[in-house]
Amino acid sequence: GAVVSQHPSRVICKSGTSVKIECRSLDFQATTMFWYRQFPKQSLMLMATSNEGSKATYEQGVEKDKFLINHASLTLSTLTVTSAHPEDSSFYICSARDMLAGGFYNEQFFGPGTRLTVL
Amino acid sequence: EDKVVQSPLSLVVHEGDTVTLNCSYEVTNFRSLLWYKQEKKAPTFLFMLTSSGIEKKSGRLSSILDKKELFSILNITATQTGDSAVYLCAVTSGTYKYIFGTGTRLKVLA
Numbered sequence: 001g002a003v004v005s006q007h008p009s010r011v012i013c014k015s016g017t018s019v020k021i022e023c024r025s026l027d028f029q030a031t032t033m034f035w036y037r038q039f040p041k042q043s044l045m046l047m048a049t050s051n052e053g054s055k056a057t058y059e060q061g062v063e064k065d066k067f068l069i070n071h072a073s074l075t076l077s078t079l080t081v082t083s084a085h086p087e088d089s090s091f092y093i094c095s096a097r098d099m100l101a102g103g104f105y106n107e108q109f110f111g112p113g114t115r116l117t118v119l
Numbered sequence: 120e121d122k123v124v125q126s127p128l129s130l131v132v133h134e135g136d137t138v139t140l141n142c143s144y145e146v147t148n149f150r151s152l153l154w155y156k157q158e159k160k161a162p163t164f165l166f167m168l169t170s171s172g173i174e175k176k177s178g179r180l181s182s183i184l185d186k187k188e189l190f191s192i193l194n195i196t197a198t199q200t201g202d203s204a205v206y207l208c209a210v211t212s213g214t215y216k217y218i219f220g221t222g223t224r225l226k227v228l229a
Binding site: 049 | 153155160161162163164167207215216217218219220221222224
């Protein structure tokens with residue numbers, strides 16, 4: 001199956017700093033990528049949908065200025081958590097789908113996730 | 120509001136048991152239902168279901184969708200300790216977004 005990578009896998013930072021997380025599709029072109037957030041023992045909550053070459057679509061309640069998303073190429077999307085605070089500590093997972101392969105009925109492929117800890 | 124509900128929330132069984140996990144949904148313009156297994160990290164894909172009544176099978180795992188009653192089940196037979204994980208159900212409706220359920224945490228004891 002398709003492979004999605006994320007980098008870094010784990011990051012610890014001080015409050016007030018910004019953190020960038022990269023999501024790459026390694027063997028397919030991802031016209032659409034998704035960013036999720038997962039708190040301990042909870043399910044995945046969609047934060048935003050990232051479309052190559054256009055602005056991301058954010059879910060209700062997600063601050064656009066705090067979670068900056070850039071999808072500059074067909075294989076890379078980045079999520080930047082700006083001025084991170086302890087409450088931003090979470091597991092961030094990206095996924096990607098190739099809309100050119102199978103139309104509506106192809107699944108999303110998930111990256112391994114990034115665990116962010118803000119001190 | 121679209122929603123996906125999974126039950127039970129958690130389950131503890133012994134090796135060799137058979138388990139059935141449930142997923143019910145209320146979404147507009149349903150397209151597909153997917154099952155994922157999540158261990159320590161990101162979810163791994165199990166099944167995608169789009170049509171009612173057609174069972175999908177992979178080894179000891181199987182799943183079926185009932186679009187009339189708006190639910191799906193995931194069966195695991197002859198469970199093993201390696202089946203211990205969180206099982207997530209997701210539904211797509213009208214767009215490409217996934218709506219995830221809360222997950223079922225399965226623990227299989229040796």
